Amino acid sequence: MSETTFLSDAFDPSGLIAAERLSNILHITRGELAATLGLSRDAVSKSARLGRPATQTRLRDMVEILNRVRPWTGSAQQAFAWYRSQPLPSFGDQTAEALVREGRADAVRRYLDRIATGGYA
Numbered sequence: 001m002s003e004t005t006f007l008s009d010a011f012d013p014s015g016l017i018a019a020e021r022l023s024n025i026l027h028i029t030r031g032e033l034a035a036t037l038g039l040s041r042d043a044v045s046k047s048a049r050l051g052r053p054a055t056q057t058r059l060r061d062m063v064e065i066l067n068r069v070r071p072w073t074g075s076a077q078q079a080f081a082w083y084r085s086q087p088l089p090s091f092g093d094q095t096a097e098a099l100v101r102e103g104r105a106d107a108v109r110r111y112l113d114r115i116a117t118g119g120y121a
Helices: 002-009 018-028 030-037 041-043 053-073 078-083 095-099 105-116
Strands: none
Touching: 018 030, 018 041, 018 053, 018 078, 030 041, 030 053, 030 095, 041 053, 053 078, 053 095, 053 105, 078 095, 095 105
């Protein structure tokens, strides 16, 4: 699965990230997806809540970060494992998951930019 395919497969025809598609790609339940994002299960299960900007922002942040690390982790599932468990030294060993849950996805993106350019972690 290419980097672009992973990203595009998570979207539904209306341009929203489909929680069911994303959870299938990652081989997790929607409840697990919600917990990973710090959202209620209803936020990723009910279409009215899934389309809300706050929910879509959190989903997009996660998908973007997974897409960025997937080439060097090897697969979507391994990227997800990295996202959930790899301590990031620049952030007191918090994980990307913890940072996204706090609304700090931009900090993770900057961290990944530094890594990509050979900067210090």
